[in-house]
Amino acid sequence: MREPSPSQESAPTSVISEPQGGEPRTPLTVECLGLSQAEVYIDAWRKLAETCAEPNVFLDPDFALPAARYLTKAPRFLFVWDGNDEKRGLVGLCPLAHPGPGEGFFPERLWTHNQAPLGTPLLDAGHAKDALDAIFAWCLKHFGTGAGLIFPMLPQEGVVAGLLRKGAAAEGREILTLDAGKRACLSGGQEPQQYLDASIHSNRRRKLKRARKLLEARGILTFQVATAPEDVRAATESFLDLEAKGWKGRRGTAFLKSTEGAAFAREVATKLAAGGKYMVVSLTLNAQALAVGLVLKSGNRAFWWKIAYDEVFAHYSPGVLLASEGTRFLLSDATIALTDSCTQGAYSMIEHIWSERMGIADVLAAVGAAHPEKFDVLARRERLRRTLRSRLKAVVLWLRQWKRGRAHAQG
Structure with a gap:
């Protein structure tokens, strides 16, 4: 079992995001919480997971918390709240991967792992745009202009991908699609x-x-x-x-x-x-x-x-x-209404059973509109990293097949 280190348990950090346009509403507050702090709000988290605009069972607390304890370094959980301290509701949850040795050199990314083939954040259906705006405001404050945020394995026809594209266009922020592909799905x-x-x-x-x-x-x-x-x-x-x-x-x-x-x-x-x-x-x-x-x-x-x-x-x-x-x-x-096949490779048995496909891709979005040249450098580094990783995987696969063939020949 992986216990979070003291450095992973940060004090709550808040940023206020004023909703833009429409009727005046209470500003949203973003708190960055460690694993044990996030567990305190498990009831509100469960409610959000069940009623969010775009479901992601892998961010249900009954899946995500065991994964954070047993499988990976615990992420930083961004909790987006609507209302004041006395009466507030959870309207967004976005886990950020714990920074690695390349912090600042590569884009920040939402937390996923080998057992979670989907990176959709949880956004309340009635506050989805404002909650996503609040997440970007927090990232801009803490990561600075020119920073980028990767939403991995995001359904391209989903609510979140649509909001990302609209927000980027409205604010003049850069947005890129990486490793785009298709995944089998089943419509109800x-x-x-x-x-x-x-x-x-x-x-x-x-x-x-x-x-x-x-x-x-x-x-x-x-x-x-x-x-x-x-x-x-x-x-x-x-x-x-x-x-x-x-x-x-x-x-x-x-x-x-x-x-x-x-x-x-x-x-x-x-x-x-x-x-x-x-x-x-x-x-x-x-x-x-x-x-x-x-x-x-x-x-x-x-x-x-x-x-x-x-x-x-x-x-x-x-x-x-x-x-x-x-x-x-x-x-x-x-x-x-829909079943996601959760496939992550080029071939899957289920593709011969389910004829429908959903677009799936990593989305890299700039957290701010200023200094697009810094974001361009960041994006080039990320593309290079992915190219090198892909080539390394190909070499490993070749070596594995070569060893298997040699063992079979020797008999």
């Missing part, structure tokens, strides 16, 4: 069978039908959904076991391969399930788990977070079969 309100018939290629549908029949010939094939907390705990353990036995276990990245990872996964399951925001979908054969998926919820949005399958049955495509049945389940839930 569609008839399940019609959707699957239209989105899955006929050859793949035939193969899945044949695989299902072969499995059914071996016993009772069942699709199950766990939502009750006690059922979620048992189903999550099945997922953890399957993940540890698969390629992530061999690579050492499965949750059970570290004490911190296992504690994080179990705490998130317990806490989110208690609030009805965590589901486990499973495909079982004679009560034995073939594939297990973890689905999270926030507001009217679902997130297909994780999937693991028994590699002994890989020939039967259990993960694809589970995704197909999971799609039926998600489309049958009228409370889900």
